[in-house]
Every structure is written in structure tokens, then in C-alpha cells.
Amino acid sequence: MQQLPLGFQERVIYALRSLYNRSGYAQYKMSKFEEYDLYARNKDFLISEGVITFMDTNGKLMALKPDVTLSIVKNSPDSAALQKLYYTENVYRVAKGSGSFRELAQVGLECLGQIDDYAISEVLMLAAESLRVISPESILDISHLGIVTGLIDALGIPGGRRDELLRYIGEKNSHELSALCRACAVEEGKISILRELLSLGGAPSRVLPRLRELLSGVISMENIDQLERIAAVLAENGCGDMLRIDFSAVDDIHYYNGIVFKGFVRSLPGSVLAGGQYDKLMRKMGRKSGAIGFAVYMDAIDRLDAERKDYDVDVLLLYKEGDSLSDISAARRRCSENGESVMVQRSIPENIRYKRLCEVSR
Amino acid sequence: MSSMLSVALPKGRLGEKVYAMFEKAGYACPSIHDGGRKLIFESPENGVRYFWVKPSDVAIYVERGAADIGVAGKDILLEYEPDIYELLDLGIGKCRMAVAAPNGFYDDKQRTLRVATKFARIAARHYLQKGRDIDIIHLNGSIEIAPILGLSDVIVDIVETGTTLKENDLAVIETVVPISARLIANKACYKFESERIEALVAKIAAQLEA
Numbered sequence: 001m002q003q004l005p006l007g008f009q010e011r012v013i014y015a016l017r018s019l020y021n022r023s024g025y026a027q028y029k030m031s032k033f034e035e036y037d038l039y040a041r042n043k044d045f046l047i048s049e050g051v052i053t054f055m056d057t058n059g060k061l062m063a064l065k066p067d068v069t070l071s072i073v074k075n076s077p078d079s080a081a082l083q084k085l086y087y088t089e090n091v092y093r094v095a096k097g098s099g100s101f102r103e104l105a106q107v108g109l110e111c112l113g114q115i116d117d118y119a120i121s122e123v124l125m126l127a128a129e130s131l132r133v134i135s136p137e138s139i140l141d142i143s144h145l146g147i148v149t150g151l152i153d154a155l156g157i158p159g160g161r162r163d164e165l166l167r168y169i170g171e172k173n174s175h176e177l178s179a180l181c182r183a184c185a186v187e188e189g190k191i192s193i194l195r196e197l198l199s200l201g202g203a204p205s206r207v208l209p210r211l212r213e214l215l216s217g218v219i220s221m222e223n224i225d226q227l228e229r230i231a232a233v234l235a236e237n238g239c240g241d242m243l244r245i246d247f248s249a250v251d252d253i254h255y256y257n258g259i260v261f262k263g264f265v266r267s268l269p270g271s272v273l274a275g276g277q278y279d280k281l282m283r284k285m286g287r288k289s290g291a292i293g294f295a296v297y298m299d300a301i302d303r304l305d306a307e308r309k310d311y312d313v314d315v316l317l318l319y320k321e322g323d324s325l326s327d328i329s330a331a332r333r334r335c336s337e338n339g340e341s342v343m344v345q346r347s348i349p350e351n352i353r354y355k356r357l358c359e360v361s362r
Numbered sequence: 363m364s365s366m367l368s369v370a371l372p373k374g375r376l377g378e379k380v381y382a383m384f385e386k387a388g389y390a391c392p393s394i395h396d397g398g399r400k401l402i403f404e405s406p407e408n409g410v411r412y413f414w415v416k417p418s419d420v421a422i423y424v425e426r427g428a429a430d431i432g433v434a435g436k437d438i439l440l441e442y443e444p445d446i447y448e449l450l451d452l453g454i455g456k457c458r459m460a461v462a463a464p465n466g467f468y469d470d471k472q473r474t475l476r477v478a479t480k481f482a483r484i485a486a487r488h489y490l491q492k493g494r495d496i497d498i499i500h501l502n503g504s505i506e507i508a509p510i511l512g513l514s515d516v517i518v519d520i521v522e523t524g525t526t527l528k529e530n531d532l533a534v535i536e537t538v539v540p541i542s543a544r545l546i547a548n549k550a551c552y553k554f555e556s557e558r559i560e561a562l563v564a565k566i567a568a569q570l571e572a
Contacts, residue, residue: 096445139553172552173448201556244553248447264550269427270445271550 008305009105009298013088015133016107016296020086023126025109028085034071036061042070045255045281050094052101064092069278069293070285072110078287082113102299108275110293115277117226120259121233123292127263127273128239130296134272135265135304140242142204142261143249144227145276147211150219151194155186162253172248174198193218197247204231207245223258230259255281261294268300314340316354318347323360331360367410367558370424370432372417376455376543380433381412383452387565409558421446421546430551431559436541437520441481447552449563450545453570457522459484459538464509465531467516478508479518488518488538506530 006014017027036053039046045067052064065071068089076083086109095102109126111119124142131138148169157165161184168177174195181191196214200207208228215224227245234243249262256276263273275294282291315335319328328344335342335358343354369384371377381394391405391412402413415423418438423429425444437459439448459481469475471494478499479485489496499514506526508514520541521527521534545566547559 137554141553171446171448175451176448199560246553264553266550266554267427269425269548269550 007302009302012134012301013105013107013298016130017086017088019129019133020109020126023084023122025084025086025111025126028072028087028110030065030068030071030075030087030089032064032090033062034065036063038070038074039063039066042255042281042284044252045070046093048094048096050101052092065089066091066093068106068108068295069110069281073112073282073285073287073291076112076287078289080114080289082111082115082119085110085112105298106295107298108293108295110291112282112287112291113289115279115290115292117229117233120277120292121230123275123294124230124234124259124261125237125239127261127275127294128234128242130294131242131263131265131273134296134301135267137266138242139244139264140239140261140273141244141246141249141264142227142231142259143245143247144223144259145250145253145257146223147215147219147227148197148247148250149253150223151197151215154218155181155184155190155194157181157184157186166250166253169198170248170250172198190218201246201248202244204228204235204240204243204245211245227259251276253280255284259292263294263296265304268303270300272297272300311353311355313343313352314355315342315358316348316352316356317342317344317358317360319344319360320346328360331358365409366404366406367431367555367562368429369410369412370415370420370429371412372420372433372435372543373414374417376417376435377414377433379454380452380543383454383566383569384410384412384562386569387562389562424546424548427548427551429548430555431545431547431562433543434546436539436544437481437484439544439546440487440539441483443483444546445549447547447549448544449547449559450567450570452543452545452566455543456541457520458540459518460521460534461488461516461518461536461538462506462509462521462527462532463516463535465533467509467535469515469535475516476514477516477518478505478514480505481518484538485518506532 036051039051051066054062056062068087068091072085088107090103091106092101092103111123128140131140152162152165161180165177165180178191178195193214200210211224231243234240249260251260256278257280258277260276262271264271273294273296277292279290282289317332317335332342332344371380389408389410391403391410394403394412404411417435420432420434421438421442421444424432424446435455475494475496476499477485477496478501480501482498482500485498501508505517505519508517510530518538527533545563552559
């Protein structure tokens, strides 16, 4: 069969679906609507504030989904056995900057149940492979919230200023981070540990040994051990070169814990993939088991399309009054023999760009 | 993103000071002094490309990856909260975001405070922390005139020397936050160009310490 003229975004979606299917993840289909209450209870989990709401016929306040993970968690049974799911859905969010709602395509993968090192590394491997589907030049940033929050605990930063501190960590803003720590009377030695943690970024083989030295005696080593085990298995599976440890990849610590990650591809300005372990969200929603997952933001990806379209159609085929039906269709067949697209018209339409012009009677 | 590092500089005096720092750090681009109306200047030998943009737009250019790095005032970063890395406080363009009111102003806590400002978010956040109910009046310029004409009770604006305030019989009643110029970087670009960006940051940081 001839290859479909799919857009880049569509090709990526197909490739991701096939990747997740092959790894035993089942597609999860869902309705576009959800009860608004779910988002009102978990507002901080959403990427953007603002949800499109409407009143259902029974008087219930409903919302167009701004997020998929919450619905998957809500509808999943609470069991230790792993449920492996993926979705390709449209979500409705306020776009940053414009302040207006947009419909955005999102592909994502969730693994719910008893999360162990294998489950984490499988999800990370699929995240890495998803990035490769999008671009050969990609980077997967990994952080461990347990290490970051462990260090913040050790510093003795009061609860009220933790969110501020995490924001500075996310911005790699070491000058304001130092000022905040000094204001909280943190020792200079500990401030310099935090500053070094921020600047410590790069390949796991380089970062992890230094991390061990830096934090030994300050926090427990179990999270660093976990990061090391997972980085090693990713390297064994060919994802080592795209892996970077970067502790500025922090997410909301009220929902996430453990490993969090973000994916970047060259020539796109923001992250195209984000995810992490969100056991805390599961607890908030009354689940005993854990979960890890990620989302791929498809809206930015179209900009990567290398094959720019310069024409609306390859061949514009014109016919005149008096050309017979069979002549026209025979000419159309001839024009499309080598796979070119053909548009048949009586006259040249305005605002159409074509590669070649043909006439039936010639 | 090309092999040259793209740097968005804020048009005006601050931008020129910033360029001087970059030049001293080994990222010179002599053609920038040529004058004329050109906005983009390249120095392939030093691997940089500079362009002048409106100061309040620098963060947008960087956030959206049209520039790899740039220099923006902390006021702009606090107001627009762009998703970028803030790598260095350049310690120049120092001023403060402050609340100013007519001389002899009495703050009647029983009434909603009317605040005129260009920086609606910063003002809202400041008064939210204090638990004060305010009415924000968003203006784009000549903020000082608002309390004089009775449009607002106070203003939240950038104060450098305080001369404009004095001339309009206003005085600072409270500092919201100190402001200075910050070196910012696009997050994705930083991933792919971290060595070059870190090298540049280190050279400029060395100047600040000297």
C-alpha cells in the first residue's frame, strides 16, 4: 500500500503507539468529559490553572479534560499487580502567555501498582525511546526528589519557604537560593553543598561518584543507590548517551516522589516529555499502590517537521468544455501513475500552489 | 539553534553595559558599534550572535528559544514568570520595586486599596502575602500620575533614584523586592549547549567577583 501522506505529528503518534503496544501497554480510551470535582480537589497537579466547565443535563458540573493522569488513577483498581496503560488524547488547557484555552494533543504512558526498580527503569527506557522517535538528538534529564528533599530536610529550611527554594532549584538560580538559605540561618558549608548539587549536571558516570562524596554523611545513600542502579540498566540498554542527571528537574513535591524526569530534543525550546513517580498523588486519591508515568506534549512537535510542504498539490489538471469524461479520467490516471497528487479543475483556482500544470486535451 | 550562541540584549543603556561585560569576557562582536538601524550582529570567530530587543521582550525570546541566553531585569522575570534558567545576578541595573504614595498618605485598612501598576502580578502577590484586599489598576506608563488624579491610592513601580517620585510629591512607603539584571538561559538549549553556556557564565561571574 502506498504510504499515507501523514503529518510529522501523526507519524510520531503512530510510532509511539506501536512502541508502547510492543512493550505490553494497553491503550486506555476515555471520554472527553470528567466531573469538575476531580480537578478542583487536585488543582496543583494540573499544569495550568483554568478548566473549561459546563453543566451536564443532570446539573452536575463537568469539565473538558485538562489532564489524563487523574482520570486514569480515579478509574483504576487499587491493586499491587501492575497495570500498564497508554493513551493518546486531546486535553484542554490555558496556553501560557496567551491566556486562552487550547486543544492540545498528548500521548502518555502510566504504570500503576507496586512500583519497583524494574518498573521505573522500564518506564524510563520507554521515555528515552519515545524521545528518539521524535528526534535523534535528544536528552533525558533525571532527578531524584528523595535526594533533593532529603537535603532540604538536612538544611532545616522551614516549611513555609520550601516552595520558594524548590523554585530556585528549578531555575538553577544559585544566587537567590543562597540568599534564602542565609536568611534561614543555614550554615555556609551546607549552602555550598546545595549550590554544588545545582551545578552538578551531566552524564551519570561523572555525576554520581561526585554526588556520593558530596552527600555522604548528609543524607542517606539509598536514593543515590537507586539512581545508580537505574542509570546502569538504562546504559546497558543503549540509552546511556542521552541520559543526564540534573537536579533542577524538580516537580511538585506534594504529588511526586522518587525519580522525576524531563525530555528535550534539539531545536525545540521547552521540554517535550515530562514524568515521574507520583505515589503521593495516589495516596491523596486513597490508593495504597504507587505509580509512575510520563506525557509527551505533541503540540510543539510539528515544528520539527523537516519535510516542509511547498505545494498544495503536485499536478493541477485542467479540462475544458467538450473534453469527454473518459478522457478526463484517463488523463487523471496518467498524471497520478508515479504517485503524485492530482487536483482536477476547470480553471486555475486562486491561492493554489502546484508543481506542474497539465491539460486534458494536450 | 545554530552553532553560534544567540544572545538577546535589552535595548538601551543597560544592554550596552551588559555587552561591555560580554566583550570583556571574550565574546566581542565589533560590528555592534557600527551604528545604524541593524538589530542583529554576528561574530562567527567568537561564536556569538547578539540582537537588541525591547527589555521586556528578552524573556520571551529566551523562553521560546529564539535566543539561547539573554539578560533581563528581575522585575520582568517576576512579572511574567518565564520557564527559564536564571543563572547569574549581574549586579547591574540595580533598583527596587516599591510601593509609593502621595506624601502624608494614610492607609485606611477598612477600605480596599487601589493600586496602579505596570506589574500587576508582582503587586497582587505582594498584597496577597499581607492578606490585604486590593483593586489593581493596570497602566502602561506614567504611573506616578494615578494617585495625583485620584485614580489610585498607591502605585507599585520601579524606583531607581526616586527623583520622579519626589517631583510628583510621592514617596516610597515600602520596598517590595530589590531588582537587578539577570543572565537567563533557555532550558532546552542549556541541555545541548551546557558547556558553552557554563563557560560563559563562569567568565562573567569572575568579572563580578573581581
